[in-house]
Amino acid sequence: MKNTGLTVFAAALVLISGLTACNNVKTKDMVKSEPFGEFKGSEVSLFTLTNSAGNVLKLTNYGATIVYIEVPDRNGEKENVTFGYETLEGYINGDPYFGSVVGRYANRIGQGRFTLDGVEYSLSLNNGPNTLHGGPGGWHSVVWDAEIVTGANSVKFTYNSPDMEEGYPGNMEASVVYTWTDSNEIMMEYTVTTDKKSVINITNHAYFNLHGAGTGDILDHQLTINAQAFTPVDSTLIPTGEIRPVAGTPFDFTTPRLIGERIGEQDEQLLLGGGYDHNFVLDKSQPVAATVYEPVSGRVLEVVTDLPGVQFYCGNFLDGTQTGHGGLKYEYRSGLCLETQFFPDSPNKPDFPPAIIEPGKEFKTKTVYRFSVK
Numbered sequence: 001m002k003n004t005g006l007t008v009f010a011a012a013l014v015l016i017s018g019l020t021a022c023n024n025v026k027t028k029d030m031v032k033s034e035p036f037g038e039f040k041g042s043e044v045s046l047f048t049l050t051n052s053a054g055n056v057l058k059l060t061n062y063g064a065t066i067v068y069i070e071v072p073d074r075n076g077e078k079e080n081v082t083f084g085y086e087t088l089e090g091y092i093n094g095d096p097y098f099g100s101v102v103g104r105y106a107n108r109i110g111q112g113r114f115t116l117d118g119v120e121y122s123l124s125l126n127n128g129p130n131t132l133h134g135g136p137g138g139w140h141s142v143v144w145d146a147e148i149v150t151g152a153n154s155v156k157f158t159y160n161s162p163d164m165e166e167g168y169p170g171n172m173e174a175s176v177v178y179t180w181t182d183s184n185e186i187m188m189e190y191t192v193t194t195d196k197k198s199v200i201n202i203t204n205h206a207y208f209n210l211h212g213a214g215t216g217d218i219l220d221h222q223l224t225i226n227a228q229a230f231t232p233v234d235s236t237l238i239p240t241g242e243i244r245p246v247a248g249t250p251f252d253f254t255t256p257r258l259i260g261e262r263i264g265e266q267d268e269q270l271l272l273g274g275g276y277d278h279n280f281v282l283d284k285s286q287p288v289a290a291t292v293y294e295p296v297s298g299r300v301l302e303v304v305t306d307l308p309g310v311q312f313y314c315g316n317f318l319d320g321t322q323t324g325h326g327g328l329k330y331e332y333r334s335g336l337c338l339e340t341q342f343f344p345d346s347p348n349k350p351d352f353p354p355a356i357i358e359p360g361k362e363f364k365t366k367t368v369y370r371f372s373v374k
Contacts, residue, residue, distance in 0.1 A: 062144075081210055197356065208336055230251045231243060
């Protein structure tokens with residue numbers, strides 16, 4: 001499967017751009033900033049964005065992180081639907097990825113190595129023999145500069161990553177602009193530049209439970225993924241390089257299926273992942289990559305992206321040791337992730353879409369989390 005790398009899914013970009021024009025966000029006094037603590041000498045802030053319906057999105061510049069998403073159910077009752085902590089110390093000492101921006105390379109790189117233009121680069125290992133989400137000192141664990149965007153219900157986070165940070169080449173400047181619209185959409189616009197050819201894979205790692213975060217598992221959520229294929233993995237969760245059709249497998253979410261419906265089947269890939277923890281090859285003809293529906297609350301989450309893949313992870317490694325908002329614990333399979341991305345280990349898989357960034361060329365990508373009810 002070949003494509004043009006940084007220009008994939010142009011149709012989805014047009015759709016996402018249209019969303020901005022269609023949502024006339026009323027911005028006066030809708031973004032509040034307050035101190036959230038200090039990390040390694042840098043001030044950390046908590047930003048609260050409120051839209052015209054009174055629904056709330058909270059962000060922090062530690063890891064450019066989504067902290068809290070409060071949206072109504074079909075009866076108008078509001079709940080927080082994402083994992084997060086009430087204090088900065090929770091983020092520093094707890095799960096490193098709840099709601100954070102991960103990079104430089106989201107997901108896994110096999111053996112922590114890749115070769116680019118004949119030069120082999122060795123990365124920090126933090127996932128058995130592999131590198132996960134940019135390494136232990138990745139972008140999820142740094143303080144980003146923050147700016148409230150004038151004239152928009154938005155916050156812009158910027159981070160300057162030095163050459164060879166965690167083993168990756170190039171001085172990079174990365175930014176993400178979060179916009180909270182009146183239609184309950186979180187728009188995430190990423191821009192990255194580099195002074196040296198390198199690899200890039202940037203995403204948000206939010207966990208969702210549409211019942212309300214910390215209130216049960218997500219096995220009763222209905223999921224649709226517009227993908228006719230997925231990328232099977234080996235025992236360390238690195239893709240084998242195969243692109244396998246989902247038809248006839250528990251990975252077929254082309255029509256709505258309960259997440260828990262087939263998760264216990266004795267399928268080799270489910271056993272290797274401990275459940276779902278796999279990259280899906282998105283259908284470029286479909287504007288919406290994935291849809292989650294929770295029938296009791298009526299809440300719906302749609303994911304729109306211009307990237308070629310999405311990692312569906314159903315919280316197989318959660319174990320109840322993390323305590324979040326309101327003292328609620330995040331138990332086994334109590335949250336799901338839909339991480340828009342280039343494919344895992346793409347730098348070592350020539351048949352995967354290339355995740356390359358060149359000097360003098362901006363890397364831009366957009367993803368939207370859209371909430372509604374039915």
